[in-house]
Amino acid sequence: xxxxxxxxxxxxxxxxxxxxxxxxxxxxxxxxxxxxxxxxxxxxxxxxxxxxxxxxxxxxxxxxxxxxxxxxxxxxxxxxxxxxxxxxxxxxxxxxxxxxxxxxxxxxxxxxxxxxxxxxxxxxxxxxxxxxxxxxxxxxxxxxxxxxxxxxxxxxxxxxxxxxx
Numbered sequence: 001x002x003x004x005x006x007x008x009x010x011x012x013x014x015x016x017x018x019x020x021x022x023x024x025x026x027x028x029x030x031x032x033x034x035x036x037x038x039x040x041x042x043x044x045x046x047x048x049x050x051x052x053x054x055x056x057x058x059x060x061x062x063x064x065x066x067x068x069x070x071x072x073x074x075x076x077x078x079x080x081x082x083x084x085x086x087x088x089x090x091x092x093x094x095x096x097x098x099x100x101x102x103x104x105x106x107x108x109x110x111x112x113x114x115x116x117x118x119x120x121x122x123x124x125x126x127x128x129x130x131x132x133x134x135x136x137x138x139x140x141x142x143x144x145x146x147x148x149x150x151x152x153x154x155x156x157x158x159x160x161x162x163x164x165x
Contacts, residue, residue: 080088 077088
């Protein structure tokens with residue numbers, strides 16, 4: 001028949017061999033599972049059993065060792081991320097859209113840094129001007145405020161009406 005791949009004799013034998021191996025493994029698993037004894041299920045683990053035999057010094061030492069390991073692991077990961085991040089992170093340059101997005105982000109960040117530098121220069125000039133104005137104001141003679149004429153405040157008396165009965 002044309003258009004259909006034909007199996008060769010070696011492919012057929014390979015398929016049969018794979019089927020036989022998988023059938024044998026399935027039969028072996030069934031035998032192993034059925035041969036195991038049914039173990040009685042314990043109600044719950046009693047963690048208080050034998051607690052009087054536990055060495056608290058050993059527990060403290062184990063806790064200290066685990067804490068030291070945690071600190072060492074965190075320190076190593078932090079140092080790798082800071083100094084050799086390429087060893088931990090994938091190569092983003094192989095992923096084209098992500099690489100372009102990171103490049104755009106880097107350009108935006110640099111543009112913002114440049115703009116921030118320009119704004120800092122402008123604010124430096126403004127700050128020096130404000131400082132000069134403050135020093136001139138502090139050195140100037142204090143101006144005595146002139147008292148404005150006081151006009152008496154008039155009060156109005158408002159009577160409330162009581163309903164007539």
